[in-house]
Amino acid sequence: MDVDLAQLRTLVAVVDEGTLEAAARKLHVTPSAVSQRLRALEEAAGRVLVRRGRPATVTAAGEPVLRLARQVGLLVADTGRTLDPAGAGAPVVPLALNADSMATWALPALAPLAGELRLDLHSADQSRTSALLRDGTVMGAVTSDAEPVAGCRVTPLGTMRYLPCAAPGFLDRWLPDGPDPAALARAPVVVFDRSDDLQHAYLRRHLPSTADLPVHHVPSSADFLTAVALGFGWGMLPELQLGAVASGAVRPFDPAGAVDVALHWQRWRLDSAPLDRVAEALVRSARARLRGAR
DSSP states (O other): OOOOHHHHHHHHHHHHHSSHHHHHHHHTSOHHHHHHHHHHHHHHHTSOOEEOSSSOEEOTTHHHHHHHHHHHHHHHHHHHHHHOTTTOOOOEEEEEEOHHHIIIIIHHHHGGGTTTSEEEEEEOOTTTHHHHHHTTSOSEEEESOOSOOTTEEEEEEEEEEEEEEEOHHHHHHHOTTOSOHHHHHHSOEEESSTTOOHHHHHHTTTOSOOTTOOEEEOOOHHHHHHHHHTTSOBEEEEHHHHTTSOTTSSEESOGGGOEEEEEEEEEESSOOHHHHHHHHHHHHHHHHHSBTOO
16 A cells, blocks of 8 residues: 555544544545545555445445554654654543443543543443454453454453342342342343343343343443432442442342453554553553452
8 A cells, every 4th residue: 555644644534523524624625635535545445445424434444544544643643742742732542441441440540641641532342342443443442352453462451340239129129039030030120231241141040031121221330320229120230339339229139140251451552652651550450450450
């Protein structure tokens, strides 16, 4: 491929802004110039890189090119700060974090860096954060995926333990004799979103089928906890989160049913001071808070 910096910046702008017109405004050029640059980049790659929809999205062939574009942009920005520290703005570091890590140990780890870096945080289930790394959306991710994404390095963080929990009133009504199969088949359950398998993984130990369960979907870590405390249903809560719950508001009802999720830190294999600082902060915090950390 024979590409130039303007073409790579244009690809990033189109994907981030969602349309060619919005990318043109960000880059202070005309939509025609954006279209020409994007077409030239696709001709150099010999592939269609962007689906021209609303929003514009990167194709499978475009993912490695988008990752290249972001990496080049990171290196250019780092070099600019080295040459002119006073004139450079705060570096932007896009990260993908699972919601439970964000709600417990990750945000406190990143807080000391918030005055010097611009953190662009993307929330996704730990099984999906690596996809954001793979398509070039983020530079680093907390993920359950131990297999390194191409061009990335992996650091084990430890395990996050989840416990089946419910409000006392819910337990009295739905599980008065404990989590026996008949009661679990009737009891409402709170699930984060449709990719969250924690509750169903627990139930598969007790039930032949989980197809017809009464389910509430609450796609926010803090609101998920609130929903369980209010008695919407039972749910798998992070052990780290239980200390912040008012005494007696929720309680584990089957400690032997704990589910441990191994987490890993994946990041681009690039020398970048901002990314290095983020990595150091996250790894240090995770190893202080998570189980089995080394």
